[in-house]
Amino acid sequence: MPTPAPASLPDDPALLSIDGAIATITLNRPAAFNSIDRSIARKLEQLGAHVEASDDIKVLVIQGEGRAFCAGGDLQTIGAAAAADNIAPVVGEMLAHYHAFITSLRRMPKIVLSSVHGSAAGAGLSLAFVADLCIAADDARFTPAYGKIGVSPDGGGTVGVVASVGIRRALQIFLAEDSFTAQQAFEWGLVAKVVPATELKAATRELALRLAQNAPAGSAATKALIYRSPMTPIEQQLDAERDAIINCMQTEDFRLAVKKFLSRGK
Numbered sequence: 001m002p003t004p005a006p007a008s009l010p011d012d013p014a015l016l017s018i019d020g021a022i023a024t025i026t027l028n029r030p031a032a033f034n035s036i037d038r039s040i041a042r043k044l045e046q047l048g049a050h051v052e053a054s055d056d057i058k059v060l061v062i063q064g065e066g067r068a069f070c071a072g073g074d075l076q077t078i079g080a081a082a083a084a085d086n087i088a089p090v091v092g093e094m095l096a097h098y099h100a101f102i103t104s105l106r107r108m109p110k111i112v113l114s115s116v117h118g119s120a121a122g123a124g125l126s127l128a129f130v131a132d133l134c135i136a137a138d139d140a141r142f143t144p145a146y147g148k149i150g151v152s153p154d155g156g157g158t159v160g161v162v163a164s165v166g167i168r169r170a171l172q173i174f175l176a177e178d179s180f181t182a183q184q185a186f187e188w189g190l191v192a193k194v195v196p197a198t199e200l201k202a203a204t205r206e207l208a209l210r211l212a213q214n215a216p217a218g219s220a221a222t223k224a225l226i227y228r229s230p231m232t233p234i235e236q237q238l239d240a241e242r243d244a245i246i247n248c249m250q251t252e253d254f255r256l257a258v259k260k261f262l263s264r265g266k
Contacts, residue, residue, distance in 0.1 A: 013040035015065075016047045021058040021212040022205075023051050023110075030066025036123050036155075037074035038090075041097035048104040058212045058219065060108070061204060062131060063115040064124075072122025072145055073154070095154060098123070102130055102156040106227065109220030111211045115204040116182070117197055121145045126157030129164060129190050132223060133211075135204055136182040137197035142190075143179040163230070164190050215253035221245070 008015045015026040025047050027034035034040075051060050064070050073094075081090035105112045114131035121143035128134050128142070146153050153161075153174055162170045165188050173180070185191040195203040211219070221244040229237055248254055 012043060013037075014043040014047055016050065018054075018057065021056065022061065022208045023054070023057045023059070024061040024063065025051070027062070027064040027070055030064075030068075032074060032076075033068040033071035033119060034064040034066065034124070035071045035074040036094065036098055037077045038094045038097070041094050041101070044101040045097040045104075048101040048108075051110065052104045052108040057110055058214070058216055059208045060105070060110050060112045061115055061208050062112065062127065063204070064117070066118075068118035068124070069114075069116040069120040069140070070124025070127055071119055072124050098155060102127070102159075105130060105132075106156075106159070109216065109223065111214075111219055111223065113204065113208055113211065115200060116140045116142075116191075117200055119143065121179075123155035123157070126153060126155035126160065128160075130156035130160035133192045133207075134185075134190060135193045135195065135200070135207055136185060136191045137200040138182055138194055139197045140182040140185075140194075141179050142182075142185055144174050144177055147175055148178075161190070163227075164188070215248070215251065215257070217248045217251045217253065221248055 008017070011028075013027075013029050015028050017024045017026070025044070027040065029035060029037075029040055051057055077094070078087070078091060081087045111133065112131040114128045114134045115136075116128050116134060117137040117140055119141050120128045122145040125142050125144060128136075144153075144157075146157075157174070158170070161173060165173070169188060182191060182194045186194050193203065193207065225237070225240060225244055228240065232240065
């Protein structure tokens with residue numbers, strides 16, 4: 001039997017809703033611009049684990065409640081830890097939960113789509129681009145923020161951005177850019193689609209439904225192959241491609257698709 005979804009209360013720091021094959025995680029600290037503290041990090045880890053374990057979910061959408069997608073790490077929490085000289089245990093615990101969530105996004109066989117409006121700063125920028133695909137409102141603003149406060153990226157920032165734009169552009173983004181627009185992110189290959197802010201929810205839903213139409217075995221294999229490709233010698237990658245496509249061809253989805261295709265010519 002499927003595991004029941006974790007109960008979500010309206011004031012939880014992150015919410016999960018499931019509609020058919022599409023799950024949506026909503027960052028739900030709007031008064032703090034959905035910044036990441038220990039409470040939201042723990043909740044995201046829990047919700048991510050549920051989505052990963054569900055066989056019924058094909059696509060995960062990540063969005064933010066209120067005026068921003070995510071303003072990054074909660075500086076009140078971090079500032080208090082710095083003042084008390086206990087940065088290591090506080091930030092270490094927060095990132096243990098948050099990075100477990102980020103790891104699950106990359107590991108899960110579902111396609112992860114970030115839907116970004118308003119500000120995506122620091123760890124929020126990292127979250128937007130560690131997702132498999134990103135759709136953004138034309139009012140979205142991406143702010144690396146790390147260099148401004150003298151720290152290095154977290155939350156998968158050096159994973160998603162580097163994989164998308166390469167080393168030199170990633171260095172530019174994190175060290176030499178105060179902020180950049182959704183259109184710039186699109187031109188750099190970080191965003192798949194830019195839409196008017198008033199159309200973001202509808203466009204996100206449309207793209208999520210399009211992704212959910214893909215057979216799950218094919219989507220999962222494609223995601224796994226693409227992410228392993230930069231680190232895998234050509235011979236091993238080709239062997240992995242062979243094994244993956246054979247496995248996909250043994251599914252009922254493939255058999256039905258081939259039967260439908262061949263019937264068109266009759």
